[in-house]
Structure formats: C-alpha cells, structure tokens
Amino acid sequence: MARRKLVYEGKAKIMYEGPEPGTMVQYFKDDATAFNAEKKAVIDGKGVLNNRLSEFFMVGLGNIGVPTHFIKRLNMREQLIRACEIIPLEIIVRNVAAGSLSTRLGIEEGTALPRPIIEFCYKDDKLGDPLVAEEHIIAFGWASQQDLDDIVALALRVNDFLSGCMLAVGIKLVDFKIEVGRVWDNDFQRLILADEISPDSCRLWDIETGKKLDKDVFRRDLGSLTDAYTEVARRLGVLPNNSGPVTRPTLIN
C-alpha cells in the first residue's frame, strides 16, 4: 500500500495529504503540551476524545450555517477535512476573565466580562504566539480589514453556539481559541473555521462547582485530563453515559 504523505506535524495533530485534491486528513495525537511545549505528556485517549468532540462542534456549527473545514470522521483518530490556507492568527474569544487576560491585566479569574472580548495572537511558536493588534495584522498582510470583519463575525457566531451547547449541559464557556482558513471557490475567497474545537482549545468550568473540565487540568496539575474530557463528552451525549473510562476500546467508531 502506498504510504500517504505527511504535510505537517504540530504539537497535538498531524496533517496528511487527503484522498482527493483539496482535502487533508487530520490525525489527533495523544500528546499534550503547555507553555509553548515546555510542559509535555502523552495522555492516553485524548486524541480520540478530541477527534469526537471537534466533530460534534464542527457538525453542529455547520448545521447552523457556519462554514467549517470538516467533511467527515474517518476513524477514532482521524477526520477528513477541506484543505485551506491557515491565516496565521489564533483568535481568542473571552466571556469570563481567566488565563493570560487575568495575568496581563490583573483581573481576577472568574470575573464576568461586560461583553465578549476578542483577541488576536500571531501564530509563531518561536515568538510564543504574541498578542497583536489589528494594526499589526493589516500592516504585515496577515489578513485584510475585510477578513478581520468576517473573522470577528464568525468568532461571535461560534461563541453563541458553543456557549449555548455548554450551558445546556451545565458548563460555562469561559473562553476559547479558533483558527480560520482561506478557501477559493473559483475566483472568490471564503473564510472557513479550521483546526479544532475541543477542551484543548477552550476553558470550560462546571457551572455549579467551578470544576475545570479543560486543558487547564493539565497545565495546572489538577487531576486526570482524560476524566475531564470524558465528562464533557458524556454530558454532550458524544459518549454514552454508561461507558467505562475512556481509553481506546470505549470508542470503536
């Protein structure tokens, strides 16, 4: 059998060339990293959970008309996606102060924000993904003003959808990060939601107890990351309630 071509290996995912032109296969690894890969671990089952959860959110967003890269899940760790040119920005939406916003501005974690705040970071591991302003983005040509307007509108739709999904299962969506890519339909450029949406890229707190159900469990050594992600998947109905601990055998397809 011909070996497929690896296009790019990141910290948590690998991208392979897809079966048709314009497609790619996105493979979810079990690797967890934090603080720009200063902290690393392999967490059994994380890739399987994130593949399923990202599918769940991307399909839901697609159903309300948000364009995404997701085509279909292929197996436990892989999904077929539309190839796109990733805009080199991490787009962060915050509803509640936490993480780097709290550190940077001295706002206590858990403080509700008066409105959703959108931040942009320039995607560059060597620089540690620095926070940038719209001025930098436009001046350096990473995206146009029109792209930014479209990105903000898209990010707010994703925020409304994800906040609702989470609220329905007793979880507060504190903040999250998305990435956006460009695709071309003939001569027209469109922006689509790319990368992943999973507890790796969100902050999720139990509404009643405040318990963290996201990657901060790993960043801050708060317990089992797999248990936290399994809890999110169970509440959303992505995993049956009676399934055992999430390791490989639990998720067959």
Ligand code: TMP
């Ligand atoms: P921050 O508070 O550390 O800036 O993180 C904001 C949100 O972005 C949080 O939900 C976690 C997510 N995030 C990523 O997805 N990747 C990253 O590399 C970082 C630093 C944060």
